[in-house]
Amino acid sequence: MKFTTMDELDATPGLLTVWRAVPRGAPVGAGEAGWVADGRAASYVQEAHIVGALAGGRGAERAPAWLASAFELPGADAGALERALLAWIDRHESLRSRLVPADGRGPDGLRRVTLPAGGVALRRDVEGHFESGKLLASRIEEVFDAETDPLAWPSFVFATVEHTDGLTLYLGFDHSNVDGYSILLIAHEIRELYTAATPGTPAVLNEVGSYLDFADTERAYAALVHDEHEAVVRWREFLGSGGGRLPEFPLAAGGGPGLPDPTAEAPGEQLGGCDWLLDASTAQAFQSACRDHGGNFLTGVLACLALVSREEGGEDAEGGEGAEPGRRGRAHGEFRALTPFHTRSDARWTHSVGWYVGVAPLRIPVRGDDTFADVLPAASAALDGASEMAAIPFPRVSELLGKRLRPRFVVSYMDMRRTPGARQWGAWRAAALRSRCLDPDEVYLWINRTYEGVYVSFRHPATEHARLAVSRLVAGTGRLMDRVAGAGAPGRPVDMNDVLLRDLVPARQQEPAPC
Template sequence: MKFTSMDELDVTPGLLTVWRAVPRGAPVGVGGAGWVADGRAASYVQEAHIAGALAGGRGAERAPAWLASAFEMPGADAGVLEGALLAWIDRHESLRSRLVPADEVDGSDEAEESDDGGLRRVTLPAGGVSLRRGVEGDFESGKLLASRIEDVFDAETDPLAWPSFVFATVEHAGGLTLYLGFDHSNVDGYSILLIAHEIRELYAAVSSGTPSALTEVGSYLDFADTEREYAALVHDEHDAVVRWREFLGSGGGRLPEFPGTVGSALSGRGALSGPAPSDRPADAVGEQIGGCDWLLDASTAGAFQSACRDHGGNFLTGVLACLALASRDLDVGTDRGRDPRGQGEFRALTPFHTRSDARWAYSVGWYVGLAPLRFAVRGDDAFADLLPAASAALDGAGEMAAIPFPRVSELLGTPLRPRFVVSYMDMRRTPGARQWGAWKAAALRSRCVDPDEVYLWINRTYEGVYLSFRHPATEHARLAVSRLVAGTGRLMNRVAGGGPPGEPADVKDVLLRDLVPARQQEPAPC
C-alpha cells in the first residue's frame, strides 16, 4: 500500500459525493442531540493535539493534520455502502466521541480538577450516527478531483469539531472509489491500514444480510483512560524518563535533526559540497514536500532479512545500520554529528505501537509512542559492525515509547518537538494486505508546514520495501534526503547479495548521481 500525499495519487475522475456524519435525529446544523457525558479521559496525544489547535483559537486557520484511506469498493450500491459505513462507525467507539473544553460543557465546573487539560468527553451511543450525502459534481480531471477531495479533507477534519472525519465516494466507469479522511486525533497509521479490509467485509455482510466475520475490538476510549492512569504513576526519576533526559542532554538539549542540511542556503547550518543551489522563495518558508522510493523487491527483501539474521540482527536493525552508514557521508565538509576523533552518531526518534492488549490489536485510534535512538558510527564501520549497536539502541525502546511523549515532555519540564523521525512497519501482517494491489488501496497524509522536520517511513509489503518521506521544500533538503534514500537502498541491496555484507558502500558515487523526482522513480504499486 502506497503511503503518500493526495497530489501524488493517481485519482480516477468521476462523480464526487461527500458523506458527512451527524447525530441521528439531529436537524441540519444542530450538533447537540444524543450526546452523553463520558468520564473516560483523553489520551495524552489527543490532549496535546487538541490543546495545540485550541492555542490558535477557534475559527483560526491552521495547518491540516489528517490521515486518509482510499480504495476501490466491490459494488456501488449507496444503500449498502451506507449500512457498511454506519456499522464501521458503530464498531469503533472513538469515532462517536469528542473532546471539548470543560467550560463549553453545560453545567461543568470541574475544569480545574481535570488531569487532561480541562477537556471533557461526550459520546454518542452505538446506532447514534446518521450519514448525509451531498453531490459535489462530475469531474473530468483526476488532478482537479484530487485537489477537491484534499480541500474537503482540509476543511472537515477539524480537531475542534465533530465529526473530525469525512468520507467521499467517486463513481466512475470502473466502479466506485471510497476516500475516508480523519483528523489525527482519531487514527494512527496502522488504523488507516485496517480500514479497507474492514469496510469491504462489512459491505459484503450488509449486501448478503449475514453477520460479518470481523472479530470484536476494544475501544480506544478505554485504552486512553487506562493509559492516563498508568502515565500518572510515572515520575521524573523513572528509568525511562532518566534515559530520555540523558538522550536530550547528549544532544545539547535538542532532539535529533536530520543528518544533512535541509534549511535554506542562507541558514548557516552547513552546506553540501559544490555551489549552493537556489532555494525556495522566502514566502514559502515552512512548506514541505515528499515522495516515495522502492528500496527492495520482495525476493531481495527476503535475502536482506536472511543476511541480517546471519550477522546477529533482524530486519529493523539492518535497516537502521544501513541508514546510519548512508547518513555518515551526508555531512562531508561539515562538523555536524562528529566529534574531534571522527566519531559520529546516528540519532533519531522512532515510533512504536502501544497496542498492549489483544483487544486493541485492530482498534481504530492513536496507539503510538516515540522512543529515542542513538548509536555510534565510526568512519571505518561496515554493516556487520553496526548491527549490535543498532540492536542495543533498540533495547527497551518499546517500554520507553509506552510513556506518552507529551508526558515525557511534562516530566522533563521542557517542550519537545520531534524533528527527525524514522518509522518502520511490516505491513504484511495487516488483514487484507495481500489484496491491497487489487483494491488499489492507498494511505494518504495531509500537507505539512515545518521548516526543518524530516520524516522517513520504511514499509515492508508483499511486493517489497519502500521508503516514503517528507522534508522542507528546499533544494538542500531535496538533495540531502534523496541522497540518503539512494544510499540506503544501495546498501540494503548490497547486503542482500549485491556485494559482500561487510563492504562499505561507496555512498558518494550513489549520492552524486543526477536525481529525478521521486514520483517518477516509483514502480507499481508504490
C-alpha cells in the same frame, strides 16, 4: 499500499458525493442533543493535539493534520455502503466520541461526550461530476482540509466517486482519531461489511476493544510516572547529549548550508516523495542477512541509515586528500533520530481504530571505519528497551522534563504485510494518504514493507538543499541495503565485514509498481 499526499494520487474521475456524519435524530442546531457525558479521559496525545489546535486558532488559521484511506468497492450500492459505514462507526467507539474544553472556552482540561451505538446517521451531498482526476483529488483534499477539524465533531468525513469501474471510497480523519496502522485496517473492514450488506456472506472481522478504554487506562498509568522514572532519566540523558534539543536531520551538519534554522518558529511548506528501495526477493535476502548476523529487518535498516549518514555527513580529522576511499575521510559520531512504536499492548487493541503510537529516541554510534557488521549490533542495542520508553506518552515526557519538545527527525518502519487484506490492496487500488505539512525543519521517513517490496515515503522542507540531502540519504540507503542483501544471498558470497560504501553497486531498478 502507497503512503503519499493527495496530489500524488492517481484518482479516477467520476461523480463525487460527500458523506457527513450527524447525530441520529438530532435537529439542526440541537447542540449536545444525543451526547452522553463520558468520564473516560483523553489520551495524552489526543489532549496535546487538541490543546495545540485550540492555541492555533480555528479553521483556515491552522494547518490540517489528517490521515486518509482510499480504495475501490465493487458496484455502486449506496444503501449497502451506508449500512457498512454505520456498522463500522458503531464498531469503533472513538469515532462516536468527542473531547471539548471543560469550560467551553479554553484549554484548561477536556471533557468527553459520546454517542451510543446506533446514534450516528449519514447525510449525503452530491457535488457533481469531475472529468479530471487531478481536479477531483484537489476537491477531495479541500473537503478533508476543511472538515477534519479536531475541535468539532465529526472530525472525519467520507467521499465516494462513482465511475465506470465501480466506486472509490475516500475516508479522511483528523489525527486525533487514527494512527497509521488504523488507516491500513480500514479497507479490509469496510469491504467485509459492504459485502455482508449487499447481501452477501457475514462479515468476518476480529473483535476489537475501544480506544476510549485504552486512553483512560494509559492516562492512569502515565500519571504514575515520575521524573526519576528510568525512561524519563534516559530521555533526559538523550536530550543532554544533544545540547538540549531533539535530533535534526543528520545531513544538515558537516559544514554545509544545512536545513532551515531548527529554532525557527515560522511554518514553511514541505515537499515529499516516495521511492522504492528493494523488490520483494531482495527484501527477503536483506532480512536473512540481518538475521544471520544477530539483527532483524529494522535494525538492518537503521544500520544502513547510520552508515550512509556518516558517509554523507562530513569528514573527520583523519580524512582528507589521499585518504583511502571508503576507509578514511569518515566522520566519527552517532546517528540520532526518533522512531515510533505502536502501543497496542493487548490483543483487544490489535484491530482497534485509534492513536496507538509512542516515540522513543535512538543513538547509534558510528566510527570512521565501521562496516555494516560493526554497526548492526549497535543498532540492535539502540532498540533494546525503546518500546518500553515509547509506552510513556511523549507529551507526558515533555511535561516531566519541563520542556517543549518537538520532533524534527523521525524514522518510522512498518511491516504492512501483517495487516488484514494486505494481499488484496493492489486489486483494490488501496492507498494511504496524509495531509500536506507546514514546518520549517521537520524530516520524516516512513519505511514500509509490503508484499511487493520495500519503499520509503518522506517529507522535508521545500528547499533545494533539503531535497538533495534527503535524496542522498534515501538513495545511499537503498544501495547499501541492496549490497547487504547480496552479501547474504545464496550464490553471492561477500564478507559482511567488507560491506562498505566504497563497494556499493547501483540500486536495483526493478520496481513492483510506480511509487
